[in-house]
Amino acid sequence: MSQDFEGFIRKALSHELSPMEHKAHPSLDLLLKGLSGDLAPDMRSRLAAHLATCPQCFDRWRKLEELLKEEERVLETKAKAASLPELLRQREGAKPINRVRSWLGSITAPFRLRPAFAFSAAAIAALIIALGVTIPLLKGTNARLSSLTQEVVSLKEEIASLSAGFAIPSHIPSPPSREELGCLVKEAQGIDDPWQRSLFLASRLSSFGITIPASLDLKSTRTYTVKPHDTWETIAERELGDKALWTILYLLNVKESPKGELSPGQEIKIPEKR
Amino acid sequence: MREERLFYLDMLLRGEEVGLERVRQLAAKASADAPEEEKAAWVFLLSVVELLRTGTPSQRCHLQAYLRYQISQAGRRQRRKPIDPQGLKQAGLDELLAIGPITWEEALEPCRKTRGSVDYSAKQRIEARLKEMCRRWWEKLFGAPPKVLTEGGE
Numbered sequence: 001m002s003q004d005f006e007g008f009i010r011k012a013l014s015h016e017l018s019p020m021e022h023k024a025h026p027s028l029d030l031l032l033k034g035l036s037g038d039l040a041p042d043m044r045s046r047l048a049a050h051l052a053t054c055p056q057c058f059d060r061w062r063k064l065e066e067l068l069k070e071e072e073r074v075l076e077t078k079a080k081a082a083s084l085p086e087l088l089r090q091r092e093g094a095k096p097i098n099r100v101r102s103w104l105g106s107i108t109a110p111f112r113l114r115p116a117f118a119f120s121a122a123a124i125a126a127l128i129i130a131l132g133v134t135i136p137l138l139k140g141t142n143a144r145l146s147s148l149t150q151e152v153v154s155l156k157e158e159i160a161s162l163s164a165g166f167a168i169p170s171h172i173p174s175p176p177s178r179e180e181l182g183c184l185v186k187e188a189q190g191i192d193d194p195w196q197r198s199l200f201l202a203s204r205l206s207s208f209g210i211t212i213p214a215s216l217d218l219k220s221t222r223t224y225t226v227k228p229h230d231t232w233e234t235i236a237e238r239e240l241g242d243k244a245l246w247t248i249l250y251l252l253n254v255k256e257s258p259k260g261e262l263s264p265g266q267e268i269k270i271p272e273k274r
Numbered sequence: 275m276r277e278e279r280l281f282y283l284d285m286l287l288r289g290e291e292v293g294l295e296r297v298r299q300l301a302a303k304a305s306a307d308a309p310e311e312e313k314a315a316w317v318f319l320l321s322v323v324e325l326l327r328t329g330t331p332s333q334r335c336h337l338q339a340y341l342r343y344q345i346s347q348a349g350r351r352q353r354r355k356p357i358d359p360q361g362l363k364q365a366g367l368d369e370l371l372a373i374g375p376i377t378w379e380e381a382l383e384p385c386r387k388t389r390g391s392v393d394y395s396a397k398q399r400i401e402a403r404l405k406e407m408c409r410r411w412w413e414k415l416f417g418a419p420p421k422v423l424t425e426g427g428e
Contacts, residue, residue, distance in 0.1 A: 005405045006344075008422045012318050013348035015311035016276055016283070017371070041290050042281075048367040049280035052349075062372060 020053045028064075031057075035065055176208045178260050181247060185254045201251060210247055214274070216240065221252065221269040228264045239270050275300065275312075279319050284366045286322055287341055294323050306416055313416050314408075320415075321407035333403070335385040336396045340404075343381035343397070346370045359383035 026034075026047055033039050034047045051058045176184070184204050191197040202212070212218065224239060232246035240248070250260055253268045262268075278300060282292050301316040322341065326334050342362060349371040357373055363384035365373070379392045386392075405423060412419035 004422045004425070005401055008314060008408075008420075009318060009344055009404075010348055012311055012314035013344055015309075016280060016315050017345070017348055017367075020276065041285065041288065045281050045284035045288070045290070045366065048284040049277045052280050052284075052367040052371055053277065058368070058371065061368065065372075 017052050019055050022050065022054050022057075025054065025057050026050060031061055031064055035061070035068055175210070175244060176205075176247060178250075180208075181250055182258075182260065185251065185258070205247060205251075208247070210244060212248060213242075213245070216245075216248070216271045217274045218248075218252070218271050220272040222272055223267050224270045226262050226264055226266040226268060230262055230264070232260070232262065235268070235270070240273075275304070276315075279315055280367060282319060282323070283341070283345075284368075286326060287338065287345070287370070288364055288366050289338070292323050292326075294320070294327060297323050301411075301415055304415070310420065313412065316415065317408045317411040318404070320411045321404050324407060324411075325403060329403075332385075333400070336382070336393075336400045337404075339378075339381040339385055340397060340400045342370060343376060343378050346373060346376045346381070349374065 030039075030043075030047065034044060039047065051061055184201070187204075188197050188201050191200055205211070224235065226235070232250055233243045236246035236249050237243040249268065249270065250257075252271065254260075256268065257266070282297060285292050297320055301320055304312060304316055322337060325337055329337065342365065345367065357376060357380055359380065360383075361369075362376075362381070370376075378394065378397055382392060382396070409419045409423040412423060
């Protein structure tokens with residue numbers, strides 16, 4: 001029974017699948033879409049029904065399928081990545097130079113450059129960058145050095161001009177004694193020209209390490225009445241803020257007190273502060 | 275109409291749904307004096323559509339295996355292409371014809387959940403069920419069925 005029925009089915013299916021004449025055939029595009037699985041289910045089944053009864057289209061379909069499979073195989077072979085053990089083996093066995101080469105190779109791969117060429121290009125690029133950085137720095141340093149040199153030269157010239165006629169102390173001087181100041185005053189009184197007298201006094205005071213602060217205005221003075229126990233030093237410290245400036249006070253008042261003696265109630269001149 | 279039947283057969287092989295009423299309407303157009311193969315093809319298609327809609331999951335799976343087996347046997351005689359057992363599950367007419375004849379064991383492979391003995395009796399059970407349905411559809415559409423569908427009846 002079963003074999004008879006099976007024969008009945010096979011006969012029916014053989015009839016169904018036997019070749020037949022077709023008025024139209026699927027296009028190459030449709031065949032390719034069918035092979036790549038881009039057809040909707042009903043379209044795919046329509047195509048399958050045609051192929052089942054059209055030996056020419058079926059052969060064409062088979063050849064296309066084989067071509068696509070071959071293409072896939074080629075692509076898979078090309079794209080096949082090395083296995084992990086293989087990569088580890090390569091890494092273990094690689095010498096440093098090979099690592100550099102492989103590193104260069106991995107960098108240059110996207111650009112299709114040879115490692116040697118890439119290495120040269122990298123060295124040139126590094127040199128250009130180094131020069132680009134150091135030249136401006138050197139230029140800047142040179143400019144700074146030349147400006148400093150000029151500054152030093154101008155300062156030297158300034159010092160030379162200032163020191164012309166002045167004695168620049170080469171050591172830390174000690175303050176003049178009252179006797180020394182007395183001699184100084186006598187010498188100054190011998191100079192008639194007030195400008196030259198002033199220069200003489202400034203020069204000699206400078207030799208004692210005394211400079212007249214710019215904060216003092218020697219042209220405008222005020223009167224100070226000497227109190228008991230006042231000395232030139234205490235007055236200078238209290239009124240001018242610096243004990244060392246007592247010589248200035250003495251020189252300003254040398255006419256009234258030629259010997260430098262102070263007595264309570266005596267009036268002396270004190271320079272105003274600017 | 276042959277291409278239309280093959281279209282539905284391919285849909286069934288791939289597990290797509292096919293409307294029984296639509297196939298029945300088409301089959302009804304076939305005249306009573308149509309060739310026996312033509313009538314057999316219609317009743318076989320209608321039986322398969324009906325059984326795939328009404329059968330148990332196991333029956334549906336065995337029926338699809340039966341379709342694969344019979345179509346491959348009815349096609350080209352030479353085996354041309356290696357088989358991917360799981361690929362057979364979605365194989366349509368074109369793939370089956372390209373593969374060539376397959377064994378019942380190979381056809382049944384997508385239905386097997388575990389590697390065990392092959393259920394050869396499943397083929398007989400499906401055939402018996404199909405035979406009964408084919409007889410019924412033949413009577414309904416073309417009158418008296420042929421002897422092959424009636425002898426040794428169930």
